[in-house]
Amino acid sequence: MTQMLLNALLLALRAIRRNLMRSFLTVLGVVIGVAAVITMVTLGNGATRMVSDQISSLGSNLLILRPGQRLGPGRDSAGAANFKLADVEAIKAQIPALKAVAPVVGSSVTLVAGNQNWQSQVSGTSNAYFVAGNWQIASGRQFEEDEEAAGKAVCIIGATVKKQLFPRGSPIGDEIRVKNFTCEIIGVLQGKGQGAMGQDQDDVVLMPIRTAQRRLTGNATDVSTLMLSLRDGVVADPVMEQVRKLMRERRKLSENADDDFNVMDTKQIAETLSGTIRTMTALLGAVAAVSLLVGGIGIMNIMLVSVTERTREIGIRLAIGALEHEVLLQFLIEAVALSALGGLVGIVLALFVCLGLTALMNMPFLFNPGINLLAFVFSGLIGIVFGYMPARRAARLDPIVALRFE
C-alpha cells in the first residue's frame, strides 16, 4: 500500500514536472488564496497585539471619568456639567481602592520656542497624573507642591514636543510660549510611542491644573476628565460602582435619572477594540477563504482538461495493466500534490508579505503556526475535493477507446 502510494506520488510529480508552467498557473489561485488567508489572520493578530500593548502602556487598571452619557460617536455631553476640584478630593478621600486620582483639563494650543512653533495638546493636571498615566520623567522633575498650589507657569513636555522645538540639548530651564503666556520647562517625559488610535501619545505638554484653569480655559474650578488609578490587585467593577454612586450623590441626581457622566475601564476599552479587530480579521479571513475555494475550481478545470488531453496516456497505462483505483489515485494525488505545493508557495509568499506589511505599519509580526497549518491542510483538501471528479473520469475510461483517442 505504501509502495503504491509512493509510486502514485512519483508519477504525479513527473506529470507536474512535465507541465511546469501550466502547473504553476493552475495553482496560482490556491497560492493567492492561501497567502491571503494567512496574511489577513497574521496582520489581524498583530493589530490586536498592538492595541492591547498600547492600552496597557496607558497604565494598567486605569478608570477614566468623564461628563456626558456614553463613550463613542454622538456622545451626548450637552448639559452635563464638568467636575469640580472638590470632586477630586472627595473621591480620593472616600474610595480607598484608588492609588491616585488625577484631574485633567486640556486644550489644543500653539507652542512657540525661539523661531519654532508647534501645535500640541496641553493638559493641566497634578503629579498623580504620572502614576495614573504610567509616565516616567526622562529628565528634570515633577511639579512641586507650591507650584501646584499657586498655579505657577511651569511645564513638563512630551518627547515629540522636545524633538520638534528643542532638537538639540536639554530644554530644562528654557522657556516656551503657551498661547499667550510664557512657561518654564522643568521636565521631559519618557517617550511612549503611538497610541491605540494611532495618535502620538508623546505630543503633550503638562502643567499644574491651576495654571491651565486660570490661563488656558479661563475657568478656575472645572475639571473635564478624572483619571483614577486602581491599587494593584483591585477588581475594577466594584470600584467603578462606588465611583458611580459617589458621583450620582455629589451631582444630586434623582433616583430614576440617567447618569450624566460615565466611568470607563481602559481594560474594557482594550477588550472592545481587540474584539472589533478580531471580528474584522475573521471577516477578511473568510473573504480570503472564498478566493481559496475559487482556486480549487481552477484546479478542477485544469485537471479535467488534463484528463482529456492525456486520454491516450491513460489508455497506455490501462493497457499495461493499471487498475482503476491506481489511475484514480494517480490523478487524485496529482491534484493534491498540485494544490499542496500551491499551499506551500502560498505560505512562503504570505511570510514575505506579512514581514513587509508589519514593518510598514509598525506592527508586531506574530507568526501563527495554527493558521499556516490550517491553510496548508485546507489546500490539500481542496485538491481531494476538486480532483476527485476528474480522477474518476480518468479511471473509468475504456482502454481501447482511450488508445484510439486523437
Added chain:
Amino acid sequence: MNDGALISLRGITKTYGQGAAAFQALKGVDLDIPQGQFVAIMGPSGSGKSTALNILGCLDGPTSGAFRFKDIAVETLSRNQRALLRRHYLGFVFQGFNLLSRTSAQENVELPLLYRGAETTQRHAAACEALAQVGLTGWERHTPAELSGGQQQRVAIARAIVTRPLVLLADEPTGNLDSQRGHEIMDLLVSLNREQGITVIMVTHEPEMAHYADRVVKFVDGLVASDESKERT
C-alpha cells in the same frame, strides 16, 4: 480441443451496439495458439482482426464464447482482473507507438514495472537491459520527440518486454514505418520470439510482414477464413 494451447478461443462472438444498430464484429471464432508461436493475423478492414486482438489482449471481453488463457476462463473475469492478467502476462506494441511524451525512453520503459511495485534500482536495471535488447543503449535519456519512428517503436517494444511477458501483442507494429525500419522491427520481433520464447500475436495487413510469422490466420467478415502454418526456416 487442444489442451496444450496457451490460448484457446471457442465460439467467440463480439457485438457492438444494441438493437437495430447492433454490429457483429466476430461471429464465432475458434482459435488455439500454443506457447512460443509467432502468429500473424491478417484480413481486410472490418474483418474483425482488431477486435480479435483486443479480446486476445484482454482489453475487451467477448459477448459470448469461451476464452481460456493459461487455463483461466478470461470471459468470467472483471475489468480489474483482466488488468492484472495484462500486467503479469501480456505486453503491447501499437501502430502509433503510444509512448508518453516529454518522458525519457527509460522512464517509458519503467512504466509497467511501476505498476508491479518494483524497487527503484531493480526498475532502472531492467529498463536499461530491455533497451539494450532492442539496441537502444545510449538513448535512455532521450524523449520520444528526439527519437526516430523506428527508435520509438523499439522503445515501445522494450516497454512491452521489460516485464518478461508470456505473450506480446502487436497491432500493426510496422504501419507507421518505412519498409526498411519495418523489416528491422520484424527481425527484432522474430529474435524475441526465437530467443526468449515469447509468443507473438501480430495484426498486419502487409503480406511481406506476415511472411515473418510461423502461422498466418486470415479473418474475413468476422470469421477465420484460412489458417496456414509453415515450417521455421
